[in-house]
Amino acid sequence: MTNxxxxxxxxxxxxxxxxxxxxxxxxxLEGLRDILELHGLDAIVLTSMHNVAYYSGFxxxxxxxxxxxxxTATDCVTVSAGIDAGQPWxxxxxxxxxxxxxxxxxxxxxxxxxxxxxxAVGVEADHLTMVQxxxxxxxxxxxxxxxxxxxxxxxxxxKSDAEIALIRAGAEVADAGGHAIRAxxxxxxxxxxxxxxxxxxxxxxxxxRFPDAEYRDTWVWFQSGLNTDGAHNPVTARNLLRGDIxxxxxxxxxxxYYTALERTMFAAEVDAASLGYWQANVAAHEYxxxxxxxxxxxxGVTAQINAHLESQGLLQYRTxxxxxxxxxxxxxxxxxxxxxxxxxxxxxxxxGMVISMEPMLTxxxxxxxxxxxxxxxxLVITEDGAENITGYPYGPEFNVVG
Numbered sequence: 234m235t236n237x238x239x240x241x242x243x244x245x246x247x248x249x250x251x252x253x254x255x256x257x258x259x260x261x262l263e264g265l266r267d268i269l270e271l272h273g274l275d276a277i278v279l280t281s282m283h284n285v286a287y288y289s290g291f292x293x294x295x296x297x298x299x300x301x302x303x304x305t306a307t308d309c310v311t312v313s314a315g316i317d318a319g320q321p322w323x324x325x326x327x328x329x330x331x332x333x334x335x336x337x338x339x340x341x342x343x344x345x346x347x348x349x350x351x352x353a354v355g356v357e358a359d360h361l362t363m364v365q366x367x368x369x370x371x372x373x374x375x376x377x378x379x380x381x382x383x384x385x386x387x388x389x390x391x392k393s394d395a396e397i398a399l400i401r402a403g404a405e406v407a408d409a410g411g412h413a414i415r416a417x418x419x420x421x422x423x424x425x426x427x428x429x430x431x432x433x434x435x436x437x438x439x440x441x442r443f444p445d446a447e448y449r450d451t452w453v454w455f456q457s458g459l460n461t462d463g464a465h466n467p468v469t470a471r472n473l474l475r476g477d478i479x480x481x482x483x484x485x486x487x488x489x490y491y492t493a494l495e496r497t498m499f500a501a502e503v504d505a506a507s508l509g510y511w512q513a514n515v516a517a518h519e520y521x522x523x524x525x526x527x528x529x530x531x532x533g534v535t536a537q538i539n540a541h542l543e544s545q546g547l548l549q550y551r552t553x554x555x556x557x558x559x560x561x562x563x564x565x566x567x568x569x570x571x572x573x574x575x576x577x578x579x580x581x582x583x584x585g586m587v588i589s590m591e592p593m594l595t596x597x598x599x600x601x602x603x604x605x606x607x608x609x610x611x612l613v614i615t616e617d618g619a620e621n622i623t624g625y626p627y628g629p630e631f632n633v634v635g
Contacts, residue, residue: 237335240343244329245319250445251290251326252488253395258326260393261288265304268355268384275352276305277381278344278369281360283489283567284385285311287560291325292447292489293317299340299365303347312343324447341372350374355381383571389560390572391585396490397613400559400587402442403485403492404611404622410435410483411494411625414455418479418635420501421472424460428453428468435485443487450486450563455479457500461605462595464495464553465564473635475501478604481632489561494625495591495609498632506601508629510594513545514606515628517592521555521574525588525612525619531578538574538592550596552605556589559611586614 251258265288269277279285279302286292291311293300301312309327315334322329330347332339348354351374358380361369369375392400413434417427431453440448457473460466461480473479479498484491497511520541524534538555542548558572571580572588582588591609596602610623626632 238333239336239339240330240332240346242322242329243315243319243331244322246323249323251324252399252446252490253290255326257393257395258288258290261388262304262309262326264388265385266306268381268388269304269306272355272379272381273353274355274379274381276303276348277355278303278348278373279357279385280365281357281382281566283389283561284357284382286489287385287389289325289327290488291321291329292561293321301340301344303344305348308347310347312340312347314340338368338372341368344369345372348373351376353377353379355379357382357385386569386571390558390569390580391583392560392587392613393585396560397585397587399487399490400492400611400613401622403487403490404494405624406435406438406442406485406487407483407492407494408623408625409438410453410485411481411496414453414481414483415498415632415634418473418498418500420475420635422635423470423472424455424457424468425470427473428455431455431481431483435483439485439487446488452484452486452564454482454484456482456605458604459598462598463605464593464607473500476504478507478606480605480607482609484564486563489563489567491559491562491567492611493589493609494623495607496625496627496632497606497608498634499629500635501633503629503633504602507604510547510596510602510606511629513547514592514594515608517542517545517547517594518590518608518610518627521590521592522610522612522619522621525582525590525614527582527584527614527616527618529582531572531574531580531582532576535574535576535578539576542592542594547594550594552593552595555592559587559589582614584614584616588612588614 313321558569
């Protein structure tokens with residue numbers, strides 16, 4: 234019987250152009266190794282899509298298989314499945330080892346070969362399942378474990394100049410998608426057809442701006458009528474009717490980096506009750522953006538917007554927090570929960586952070602003006618304030634269309 238290895242190196246082809254320069258990844262790894270040294274760890278095993286991509290450039294496609302980035306004081310190794318062949322090597326900053334499927338848990342054998350056994354190991358407790366955590370302990374024989382997910386999130390929350398440049402480009406791509414959607418809005422058109430127009434425009438623009446990138450995961454949620462009541466409601470085949478409230482949501486994905494444009498619209502005309510809620514939400518949006526600056530806390534900003542909406546008799550219609558961080562995240566991975574505009578987040582805003590302002594009011598069906606009203610802009614915190622990098626206009630003057 235042919236000897237089947239547990240792992241091998243398939244360094245097939247030359248390294249590809251990553252989203253950032255080698256110096257950017259070296260700086261990120263330096264920060265990660267600071268975490269390692271601070272807590273007396275021998276190795277860090279990262280398993281989430283966002284952290285593997287943040288520190289190595291490799292955004293994996295799991296399909297039920299485990300992946301990792303293993304970092305020690307000297308090594309930086311992505312661990313990938315054989316089904317991906319040489320793509321993880323080409324798209325990783327540092328080394329790559331491929332594990333085989335010939336026997337169960339070869340993945341953990343590879344990880345242990347890099348970390349060693351009986352070591353102090355940092356892991357992402359919010360990503361490891363109970364099963365995988367048991368396997369980590371069994372194969373690595375961990376002397377001491379530590380959850381380093383909060384520390385890595387803290388590092389990701391402050392963006393480099395290179396990250397801000399990419400996020401800025403993403404915001405401009407979202408604007409292009411918004412204009413394509415606006416042009417596609419017609420009475421009788423289906424949500425799905427309008428959404429595809431925006432998605433196609435964004436993917437073409439991403440390919441134009443980033444010819445060396447990989448392309449995946451860009452999407453649009455374009456909602457109408459009752460389907461606007463939730464911020465994350467999927468697209469349907471509903472046909473647009475005159476007077477419908479519409480919700481435009483563009484999400485370009487560039488090398489794992491998410492940006493967003495979200496706007497309230499109306500089909501052909503807007504009634505008085507709807508216009509009142511729309512204008513009230515725009516006012517909350519503008520007020521919220523005026524509060525974003527260095528030195529204020531997320532909870533403090535939230536409290537001020539809450540007070541504003543309560544004074545208008547509208548706070549009961551708010552459904553979620555007022556904004557969140559940007560970076561390597563999507564609707565199925567990532568989230569920098571320490572930088573969200575919610576009552577329970579005490580993080581203080583600092584220059585280099587990137588955060589949205591996105592108040593939403595949902596008026597229940599059966600009431601005048603029923604529907605979900607939401608505006609969304611992306612702001613970069615600067616030394617003395619915030620820069621709005623979203624360009625697509627909000628409000629009734631531009632967004633009664635069709």
